[in-house]
Amino acid sequence: MQTKSAQAALAEEDFLRARFYGLLATLLASAPPVELLARLGGLKEDATPLGAALGQLAAAARAADPQTVGDEFDALFIGVTGGELVPYGSWYLTGFLHEKPLALLRDDLARLGVERSPGVAESEDHAASLFETMQGLITGLFDQALPLAEQKAFFATHIQCWAPRFFSDLEKAPSARFYGAVGTVGRVFLDIEAQAFAMLD
Amino acid sequence: MTDTPAPDNSATPALGRRAFLRSVGLTAGAATVVGTSREAESKARTLSQTGEGYHETEHVRRAYEAAAF
Numbered sequence: 001m002q003t004k005s006a007q008a009a010l011a012e013e014d015f016l017r018a019r020f021y022g023l024l025a026t027l028l029a030s031a032p033p034v035e036l037l038a039r040l041g042g043l044k045e046d047a048t049p050l051g052a053a054l055g056q057l058a059a060a061a062r063a064a065d066p067q068t069v070g071d072e073f074d075a076l077f078i079g080v081t082g083g084e085l086v087p088y089g090s091w092y093l094t095g096f097l098h099e100k101p102l103a104l105l106r107d108d109l110a111r112l113g114v115e116r117s118p119g120v121a122e123s124e125d126h127a128a129s130l131f132e133t134m135q136g137l138i139t140g141l142f143d144q145a146l147p148l149a150e151q152k153a154f155f156a157t158h159i160q161c162w163a164p165r166f167f168s169d170l171e172k173a174p175s176a177r178f179y180g181a182v183g184t185v186g187r188v189f190l191d192i193e194a195q196a197f198a199m200l201d
Numbered sequence: 202m203t204d205t206p207a208p209d210n211s212a213t214p215a216l217g218r219r220a221f222l223r224s225v226g227l228t229a230g231a232a233t234v235v236g237t238s239r240e241a242e243s244k245a246r247t248l249s250q251t252g253e254g255y256h257e258t259e260h261v262r263r264a265y266e267a268a269a270f
């Protein structure tokens with residue numbers, strides 16, 4: 001099977017990159033269930049900036065419960081009249097939803113053979129969808145693993161230009177408790193990605 | 202920018218990148234538990250492949266299972 005063979009050849013660091021993207025996608029798509037909170041609570045801190053951010057996330061997870069994190073997620077991203085943050089690339093880049101950045105993203109996704117799943121309301125430039133896309137492009141889930149140069153181009157065009165600001169905003173959002181720590185992990189991880197991709201030049 | 206370690210550009214780009222990623226905590230023991238549950242992952246799934254269209258099919262489930270996501 002093509003997907004399986006692509007994953008078998010995946011370098012360890014790329015496998016772990018994919019896992020981080022998957023984790024961020026999961027946490028930004030919906031509030032974490034109790035089982036995931038428990039696993040996050042077991043993360044160990046280390047001396048690296050990413051390890052320190054994971055330590056903060058672990059502490060936040062241990063202090064949280066599914067109900068309060070669910071309420072926090074709603075306040076941040078949904079809300080009665082909109083959440084505190086709008087986690088869409090088009091919004092961050094133009095101030096409006098469904099603008100040119102989304103059209104460009106849809107062109108690239110079509111070229112890569114990826115489309116929005118039936119019944120999904122969020123547009124493809126939602127942060128969760130973009131991180132899920134990166135996860136799939138790294139692992140070859142959608143077809144086959146994308147070469148690093150093409151991963152870099154997708155990252156630069158659709159993520160790097162706005163997602164670091166989004167995570168920075170998430171860290172500072174008034175309702176953010178658990179999700180403040182998610183923002184820190186996301187910001188540090190994307191900074192690592194940017195530095196690592198820059199080394200390909 | 203955060204205070205992540207400066208990249209090591211002494212080797213080829215690919216090897217330098219690999220060394221850099223290994224130095225910044227990606228491969229720390231903590232990262233092995235970053236993988237999320239399949240239940241949570243499937244709730245988060247928003248995308249699928251065009252063409253033959255295996256939306257949430259056994260193929261996708263097996264691929265994620267193989268990757269231990």
